[in-house]
Amino acid sequence: MKIYNKQMKILIVDDSPSNIRVLSETLGQEYHVIYAMNGPDALASAVNGNPDLILLDIMMPGMDGYEVCTKLKANSNTSEIPIIFITALDAEQHETVGLELGGIDYITKPINPNLVRLRVRNHIELKVLQDHYKNLSTIDGLTGIANRRRFNDFIEQEWRRSMRSQSVLSLIMIDIDNFKQYNDHYGHSVGDDCLKMIAVSMFGALERATDLLARYGGEEFVCVLPGTDIEGAKILGEKLRSKVVAMKIPHCKTTTGLDYVTISMGISTVVPTKNDDWNSILELADNNLYRAKSQGRNCLAC
Numbered sequence: 001m002k003i004y005n006k007q008m009k010i011l012i013v014d015d016s017p018s019n020i021r022v023l024s025e026t027l028g029q030e031y032h033v034i035y036a037m038n039g040p041d042a043l044a045s046a047v048n049g050n051p052d053l054i055l056l057d058i059m060m061p062g063m064d065g066y067e068v069c070t071k072l073k074a075n076s077n078t079s080e081i082p083i084i085f086i087t088a089l090d091a092e093q094h095e096t097v098g099l100e101l102g103g104i105d106y107i108t109k110p111i112n113p114n115l116v117r118l119r120v121r122n123h124i125e126l127k128v129l130q131d132h133y134k135n136l137s138t139i140d141g142l143t144g145i146a147n148r149r150r151f152n153d154f155i156e157q158e159w160r161r162s163m164r165s166q167s168v169l170s171l172i173m174i175d176i177d178n179f180k181q182y183n184d185h186y187g188h189s190v191g192d193d194c195l196k197m198i199a200v201s202m203f204g205a206l207e208r209a210t211d212l213l214a215r216y217g218g219e220e221f222v223c224v225l226p227g228t229d230i231e232g233a234k235i236l237g238e239k240l241r242s243k244v245v246a247m248k249i250p251h252c253k254t255t256t257g258l259d260y261v262t263i264s265m266g267i268s269t270v271v272p273t274k275n276d277d278w279n280s281i282l283e284l285a286d287n288n289l290y291r292a293k294s295q296g297r298n299c300l301a302c
Helices: 017-027 039-049 065-074 092-100 113-136 148-165 179-186 188-205 230-247 279-294
Strands: 009-013 032-036 053-057 083-087 105-108 169-176 212-217 220-226 263-270
Touching: 009 017, 009 039, 017 032, 017 113, 032 039, 039 053, 039 065, 053 065, 053 113, 065 083, 065 092, 083 113, 092 105, 105 113, 148 169, 148 212, 148 220, 148 279, 169 179, 169 188, 169 230, 169 279, 179 188, 188 212, 188 220, 188 230, 220 230, 230 263, 263 279
Parallel strands: 009 032, 009 053, 053 083, 083 105
Antiparallel strands: 169 220, 169 263, 212 220
């Protein structure tokens, strides 16, 4: 299975220009190669460059490879990037230390290009497989959008990011109006088709790759909007509502006064603090969703 290509990115961390040159020449034909020559630059490149694999020298001045590895594994944004240590140290205890810190392999100097190429290829293929199965586990099987697990991971990540930067975070809770009555009247198979159509329609309304739409459960959806204030969230919420209304999916049992499917939404916007966790923004949005339903449905409340 040949999945390696120029889109896969390798970060080489070594304080020796000659080692970087040899590794770049060895891997540059198959992968996109970036490099750093010290620990702090390596950490920044790992966060900003999002590499698929890191080749990490141990013996570097200042921050050595072990410390770099420890910091990478402690950061949720870089903890899952596989690390291969490259070092002149071949003693067994050094290899054990690296593996205990989270490294996946060891390559000793002097560098053998063929060995490096084969080991990197094997680990890249393994990572692609792992990413594939991980992605499957975060996708809702019915609608094809993100599932509850993906939402939980995403909102926790964005909550921490917003707390660090003291930036605003918005969330929209979405519920299909009178969906139980819809299922009871039209049947669950038709209800599943309705869920899929609404998910596709709302997903198409998102304009930023940084936003996440997920199926929260049953007929409920949730949209996470990093860096979006209340006015921006209201604009998107109205866009979502209008997109669903425009489909005019028949619903003769709704209590909204219309004869087609609609949605209700609750919006919350906060600047995260250490005194709360992300459940607070979810609870606020859920309370506002309840208000929207009590106000007649087919609307949003914030």
